Structures are given as C-alpha cells and as structure tokens.
Amino acid sequence: MNNHYEPYVRNKRDLKVPYISCQDYTNLEQASKLIPALKQINQTNRNLADTEAYAYILRSNNDDDIHKSIKYGIWTSSKENNEKLNTKYLEAQEQGKTVYLFFSVVRSGQFVGVAKLTSGYKDESFQYWWEIKKWKGHFNVQWLYVKDVPNKHFEHLKNSDNVEVTRSRDGVLLSWETGKEMMKIFEDFADKKSILNDFNVIDEREQALRQYKYQMQQSRNQQQYYPYYQYQYYDYQQQYQQYPQYQQYQNYQWQQSQK
Secondary structure, eight states: OOOSSSOOOSTTTBBBOOOOOOOOOOOOHHHHHOOOOGGGTSSOOOOOOOOOOOOEEOOOOOOOOHHHHHHTEEEEOOOOHHHHHHHHHHHHHHHOEEEEEEETTTTTSEEEEEEEEEEEEEEESSSOOOSTTTTOEEOOOOEEEEEEEEEEGTOOOOTTTBBGGGGHHHHHEOHHHHHHHHHHHHOOOOOOOOOOGGGGHHHHHHHHHHHHHHHHHHHHHHHHHHHTHHHHHHHHHHHHTTTTHHHHHHHHHHHHHHH
C-alpha cells in the first residue's frame, strides 16, 4: 500500500481513504492481498440455486468510478438510488438475504462486474470520484466478479419493468431469477479481459486528482492561518503610533508644515 499524497479530508463527513496501488492488478492473488474488496473475486460454485436475494442494475458514467469502487470497496449513487438501496439492504438484513449489484458503464456495450452490498448508507463522502463533489455518502461493497461480459450474453433477460437488462436505467430492480441467471453468466464467462487491465492507467489519473486535492487543501490551510493579515498589520501600526519616537516624528512633521 502506497501513500503518495495525504488523504484529502475537508471535514468529518469526508471519507478518509489512503491511496492503494498494485503492480499487476490482473494477478488476482496479488491484488486481493492489497485490496480487501477483491477477497472473494471470481470464485466458482457459489451455489445460488436455492438462495433468495435481491439484485439491482447500476450504471456508472465512467470507468474511473468503477476503478475506485473496486479498489476501496465503496459505491454511491443519486440520492434516490441511495435511499432505495439503503432501504433494501436493511430489509434484506432482517430477512437474512443479500443485495447484489450488477455494474455496467454507460455506452460501453458490456457489464463489467458484480458486487454485493455489505453495509447500509453512510454519511461520509469519498472525495475522489471522477465528478468532483457530485456524489454524497457511500456504501461498502464486496466485489464477486470483475469481467467484461458483452451485452449480447444478457439480451434475453428482462428487468422488473419488462425491459431488456442491457437497456436498464440506473437503479432498476431485477427479479432474483434474472439475477441468478446473470450471476451464472458471469461465473461461466471464460474471457479474462476486464477493467483490471486498465487500472495502472486509471491509477495515474487518480494520483493527479489526489495531488490536486492535496494542493487545494494546503492552499486553504494557508488562508486559514492568515485570513486577516491586513487588519493585523493595521493593528500593529496603531500600536506603533503610541511609541514616543513616533510622537516626536509627528511633532516634527507638524512644525515643518507651519514654516
């Protein structure tokens, strides 16, 4: 684990997450030792046949946010979706069920992985999503599959709105029968290509963002230390005017003006 920059923490509602990097993310044995959210990655024989659970389609606007979700085991969405997921997670906890999340990136033509919720909604906000300040709070997630599976493998499946899962809106609920079939497709899909192949490139963008945030925080700290510099300087001048030397100088100036 490498900390290239100090975590940017603006206030107590910001989630403090140290930077993580791995030399070869495609080496799952190595990556899972560094990244807790990958401990259960790409396992087979999950025995879901008799399991009852909930499943949702989640759509990310970019690969970078999927990258952060996998590395740090977190996710967040719109306020509406967060409320929906939190309610379903609490309900699932009472029933002894699991909430599964099927991730797709907008306009990618594929699903990129499956995760499960491991917490309810938390107020602390992660500061390194691609769209700065847009997303609030977070959930903890555990990633089960990270694979690039083209949409054509899912086109026969539909969501609860009777729309193809490949055309689903963000935050749409699936029947568990559809969810189980999607899990089976991920488990059986043999191609090893995944977003993990691009992680080293995306890491560079994350480092640049962390550096930017760190520099901004340093700048704010400086402003906090000297917020009223001109007024402090004015007070100093006021004190200086009380010295005898200053009074003598003022008297001399007045005398010169009277000549």
